[in-house]
Amino acid sequence: xxxxxxxxxxxxxxxxxxxxxxxxxxxxLTSCSSKTKNVDYVFPPVLDKAPDGVKxxxxxxxxxxxxxxxxxxxxxxxxxxxLVALADVFEDKVWDCRSKLSKQRVEVxxxxxxxxxxxxxxxxxxxxxIVILATPPHFRPAYFDACVQAKKHVFMEKPVCVDPVGARxxxxxxxxxENMGLxxxxxxxxxxxxxxxxxxxxxxxxxxxxxxxxxxWWLQSHxxxxxxxxxxxxxxxMIRNWNNFCWLCGDHILDTHVHNIDIINWFLGKNPxxxxxxxxxxxxxxxxxxxxxxxxxxxxxxxxxxSMSRQIDDCANTLGEHIVGTNGYTNCxxxxxxxxGSEKWKYEYPKNKDGKSTEIVAVSxxxxxxxxxxxxxxxxxxxxxxxxxxxxxxxAIMGRTAAYTGQLVTWEEMxxxxxxLGPEKxxxxxxxxEFPVPIPGTQHKT
Amino acid sequence: xxxxxxxxxxxFLALSNKTIHYTSTNEFCASCHVHPHADVTWKLSAHHNTRxxxxxxxxxxxxxxxxxxxxxxxxxxxxGMHDFYVYMTKDSSEIDWTEKRSIDAAKRFVYEDGCxxxxxxxxxxxxxxxxxxxxxxxxxxxxxxxxxxxxxxxGHYRGKTGLTSAEELISGSKEIFTGPAVIEKxxxxxxxxxxxxxxxxxxxxxxxxxxxxxxDDEAFRRGDEGxxxxxxxxxxxxxxxxxxxxxxxxxxxxxxxxxxxEAVETDEETDGISGATPPWGAPDQGWGKGSRPAIxxxxxxxxTYCRWLSSxxxxxxxxxTEAEWEYAARAGTNTPYFFEGSPNDYETLGFWxxxxxxxxxxxxxxxxxxxxxxxxxxxxxxxxxxxxxLKNMIGNVAEFCLDFYDPAVxxxxxxxxxxxxRGPRDGMERVVRGGAYNYSxxxxxVGRRGFTRTKDWLVTDPQIPKxxxxxxDCKNVGFRVICEYDKSEINSxxxxx
Numbered sequence: 001x002x003x004x005x006x007x008x009x010x011x012x013x014x015x016x017x018x019x020x021x022x023x024x025x026x027x028x029l030t031s032c033s034s035k036t037k038n039v040d041y042v043f044p045p046v047l048d049k050a051p052d053g054v055k056x057x058x059x060x061x062x063x064x065x066x067x068x069x070x071x072x073x074x075x076x077x078x079x080x081x082x083l084v085a086l087a088d089v090f091e092d093k094v095w096d097c098r099s100k101l102s103k104q105r106v107e108v109x110x111x112x113x114x115x116x117x118x119x120x121x122x123x124x125x126x127x128x129x130i131v132i133l134a135t136p137p138h139f140r141p142a143y144f145d146a147c148v149q150a151k152k153h154v155f156m157e158k159p160v161c162v163d164p165v166g167a168r169x170x171x172x173x174x175x176x177x178e179n180m181g182l183x184x185x186x187x188x189x190x191x192x193x194x195x196x197x198x199x200x201x202x203x204x205x206x207x208x209x210x211x212x213x214x215x216x217w218w219l220q221s222h223x224x225x226x227x228x229x230x231x232x233x234x235x236x237x238m239i240r241n242w243n244n245f246c247w248l249c250g251d252h253i254l255d256t257h258v259h260n261i262d263i264i265n266w267f268l269g270k271n272p273x274x275x276x277x278x279x280x281x282x283x284x285x286x287x288x289x290x291x292x293x294x295x296x297x298x299x300x301x302x303x304x305x306x307s308m309s310r311q312i313d314d315c316a317n318t319l320g321e322h323i324v325g326t327n328g329y330t331n332c333x334x335x336x337x338x339x340x341g342s343e344k345w346k347y348e349y350p351k352n353k354d355g356k357s358t359e360i361v362a363v364s365x366x367x368x369x370x371x372x373x374x375x376x377x378x379x380x381x382x383x384x385x386x387x388x389x390x391x392x393x394x395x396a397i398m399g400r401t402a403a404y405t406g407q408l409v410t411w412e413e414m415x416x417x418x419x420x421l422g423p424e425k426x427x428x429x430x431x432x433x434e435f436p437v438p439i440p441g442t443q444h445k446t
Numbered sequence: 447x448x449x450x451x452x453x454x455x456x457x458f459l460a461l462s463n464k465t466i467h468y469t470s471t472n473e474f475c476a477s478c479h480v481h482p483h484a485d486v487t488w489k490l491s492a493h494h495n496t497r498x499x500x501x502x503x504x505x506x507x508x509x510x511x512x513x514x515x516x517x518x519x520x521x522x523x524x525x526g527m528h529d530f531y532v533y534m535t536k537d538s539s540e541i542d543w544t545e546k547r548s549i550d551a552a553k554r555f556v557y558e559d560g561c562x563x564x565x566x567x568x569x570x571x572x573x574x575x576x577x578x579x580x581x582x583x584x585x586x587x588x589x590x591x592x593x594x595x596x597x598x599x600x601g602h603y604r605g606k607t608g609l610t611s612a613e614e615l616i617s618g619s620k621e622i623f624t625g626p627a628v629i630e631k632x633x634x635x636x637x638x639x640x641x642x643x644x645x646x647x648x649x650x651x652x653x654x655x656x657x658x659x660x661x662d663d664e665a666f667r668r669g670d671e672g673x674x675x676x677x678x679x680x681x682x683x684x685x686x687x688x689x690x691x692x693x694x695x696x697x698x699x700x701x702x703x704x705x706x707x708e709a710v711e712t713d714e715e716t717d718g719i720s721g722a723t724p725p726w727g728a729p730d731q732g733w734g735k736g737s738r739p740a741i742x743x744x745x746x747x748x749x750t751y752c753r754w755l756s757s758x759x760x761x762x763x764x765x766x767t768e769a770e771w772e773y774a775a776r777a778g779t780n781t782p783y784f785f786e787g788s789p790n791d792y793e794t795l796g797f798w799x800x801x802x803x804x805x806x807x808x809x810x811x812x813x814x815x816x817x818x819x820x821x822x823x824x825x826x827x828x829x830x831x832x833x834x835x836l837k838n839m840i841g842n843v844a845e846f847c848l849d850f851y852d853p854a855v856x857x858x859x860x861x862x863x864x865x866x867x868r869g870p871r872d873g874m875e876r877v878v879r880g881g882a883y884n885y886s887x888x889x890x891x892v893g894r895r896g897f898t899r900t901k902d903w904l905v906t907d908p909q910i911p912k913x914x915x916x917x918x919d920c921k922n923v924g925f926r927v928i929c930e931y932d933k934s935e936i937n938s939x940x941x942x943x
Contacts, residue, residue, distance in 0.1 A: 145575075148571055149571045149572060151571070165579075168578070168579055168582050169575055169578060169579075171582060172569055172573065172575075172578030172579070172581065172582055173569075173578070175568070175569035176569040176570065176571045176573065178569075179567050179569055179570070179571075180571060415586065442699060444699070444702055444724070445699075445700075445701070445702055
């Protein structure tokens with residue numbers, strides 16, 4: 001008894017010290033710059049490891065490479081973490097994942113391995129605390145709601161949906177989770193990445209002045225695809241090649257570029273009101289998606305963000321974000337520049353043995369997000385990130401719709417849109433729907 | 447004394463508290479309320495017959511929450527007086543109970559704050575997707591939403607009704623018309639362009655006689671506006687609004703041709719009409735399309751549009767003659783505008799006007815012009831129509847007429863009543879009538895005349911030859927169609943039918 005009181009007092013003393021340091025830190029900032037503003041943002045705890053506490057058992061839904069990776073990231077977030085169940089649409093994916101995990105000395109009981117379209121329901125019947133959702137994004141809204149109804153904490157990958165109906169479903173389920181005190185972390189890992197967080201802190205406290213424009217881009221070479229194999233039904237082919245079908249993937253402006261869009265929404269503190277843009281398909285071999293987009297997002301008050309995403313080989317391929325303010329600009333990741341191009345501030349990365357900067361953050365952001373998840377649960381400070389990720393995903397959907405249709409698309413239209421992609425029923429077999437590549441506008445006459 | 451005063455206040459408060467409490471019980475409500483069925487249906491409802499045994503009382507829904515003390519007391523007093531009055535003066539059978547069960551009626555005596563006092567969580571985990579959509583819509587726009595929209599029957603059982611549904615989500619697809627409107631009599635109708643979702647209103651204008659031209663004493667009158675002549679025109683239909691982008695683009699999409707042709711061609715094989723070549727730049731000036739008037743098309747473009755519209759609807763569409771236009775614009779009036787006021791009142795020129803401004807309430811509600819346009823065309827929905835039901839005859843954009851322009855044409859007509867005058871036999875430029883978004887009040891006068899200036903309107907067109915379809919330098923002219931009325935044709939149609 002006495003012991004625990006003592007340690008509690010100890011803890012209080014420590015946190016008071018940290019608090020004082022925080023205040024001093026802020027004072028130093030304010031004295032440096034007259035334009036310092038208060039930063040209104042809930043920063044995640046940036047710990048190297050989650051605190052010890054109750055044992056937490058997780059189940060993985062979606063046993064592909066990212067799912068398997070996410071599960072291992074979760075397990076390395078702290079002590080007392082277990083992976084106890086696996087579910088996937090395909091049986092072979094489940095056993096593949098199980099054997100990969102087994103090589104990492106993670107043993108998932110055979111009886112807790114499920115497959116089929118309803119396998120996530122069986123997984124929710126297992127005694128577990130956390131569900132990791134890493135299926136193709138199409139299934140996320142329904143699965144997420146089922147998890148919250150089952151009172152589970154959730155880690156879910158981005159994007160969180162593929163259409164406006166799904167986005168609103170995520171927002172609603174997010175509110176349910178908040179009301180129930182659950183924690184939901186999404187795979188927008190830049191928001192858990194220390195260099196991004198510190199750069200955000202700089203920008204939000206006025207380091208570049210008022211934001212006047214932005215740019216975000218994800219330009220890369222072609223991504224994985226599967227050509228159809230004999231014996232695969234329409235449904236099986238599409239799900240195995242999900243990264244190339246819009247109803248499953250949402251197109252790459254969601255799948256990858258949503259990371260950059262999320263940064264812009266985060267730094268600007270809002271979502272755009274409308275979008276105009278274009279895109280097309282020059283090199284893609286399978287599916288119905290585009291392989292390039294260029295979108296002009298209007299954030300109101302004369303502020304625009306140019307979004308580019310492309311998946312074509314041998315092009316000028318880079319990725320990043322860039323935000324310009326009245327007093328400077330930033331790459332959002334680690335550096336703030338003055339308007340003359342000189343460096344104003346740079347994030348200090350850990351140094352290696354030779355005293356040189358490693359240029360990478362101390363803890364991988366993919367692990368850091370799981371440390372946030374476990375910390376939030378064990379310290380009973382619930383965090384729900386689903387709504388903001390749904391808003392960033394819907395931003396990307398607005399851009400995609402602008403490109404697919406050639407029209408100006410507004411946020412209000414998106415919030416009222418009944419667009420719902422995909423077949424009515426999920427079952428392995430033929431799918432009668434057509435999957436044409438979208439063409440904007442109308443054909444003029446010859 | 448002081449103590450006694452204090453005590454009496456306390457006593458009064460205690461008593462009134464008791465009174466309020468007593469008069470808020472279900473028994474009290476039922477004691478004189480003339481609707482025993484309300485009591486019965488409440489007992490069967492989801493708000494009384496609950497699994498948990500929690501029961502919701504009359505006042506929980508039918509008065510604001512008691513913690514909003516002032517509102518609670520005033521509404522309680524109001525409903526008390528109202529119910530007492532009705533109880534004394536009306537018989538239960540006189541009251542239309544069905545009407546009282548409608549959403550609009552219910553909003554008068556059901557308090558949403560009461561709903562929200564108990565239902566603090568709009569997103570319980572078991573909420574289904576329709577509920578989630580509806581509650582999201584509610585929290586995004588609480589002023590224009592109401593719990594009752596979906597949950598009308600939760601307080602009183604009305605049989606198994608379920609939710610009164612919120613299935614009013616935006617429907618994406620518009621009806622594509624398969625055929626044009628069929629005319630059976632001379633009356634206003636909605637024309638439909640087959641194969642598109644575009645429709646527009648054609649207003650029936652009964653023929654008649656009128657004085658064409660401007661009297662000598664009208665302020666700001668110009669030399670070409672007289673002498674006043676007596677004119678008679680036959681009946682016709684006229685577009686309620688200037689031809690919109692929706693309408694003009696339907697034509698463009700159906701007939702546009704490649705390259706830049708110098709002459710109108712008719713495709714013999716399909717008997718189709720070869721229409722405009724693509725415009726350069728944004729012909730809408732970036733102001734938006736939709737119901738805004740189409741602009742920058744040439745007079746030839748407008749005429750070709752009418753030919754095309756006639757061919758797809760099987761009717762006789764054309765530009766109005768100058769006389770038809772003025773007859774429709776005057777709509778029986780004889781004044782500078784078809785509404786009250788003189789140009790002197792509305793014109794903002796001159797020292798005093800600049801200083802004090804003009805009272806422009808009336809003109810603002812009828813016309814899109816310099817003072818209210820923001821220097822661009824506007825949607826026609828925002829103005830009132832004239833006496834015939836036509837909008838923006840003298841504003842938004844000026845309009846092409848069929849006639850060639852001759853400044854002295856009025857003096858060349860015979861001095862008797864002129865029937866359906868069509869202007870000079872030939873000429874260089876065409877008549878343009880009506881004011882525009884960038885005109886000031888003096889140039890909005892119904893009698894004012896204008897004309898095309900082909901050369902000036904093509905100055906910056908960089909092509910040689912210059913476009914015959916689009917003006918590069920004229921942004922404030924569009925047009926309006928009329929449909930000819932042929933009594934015999936309509937009658938013969940009826941015979942066939």
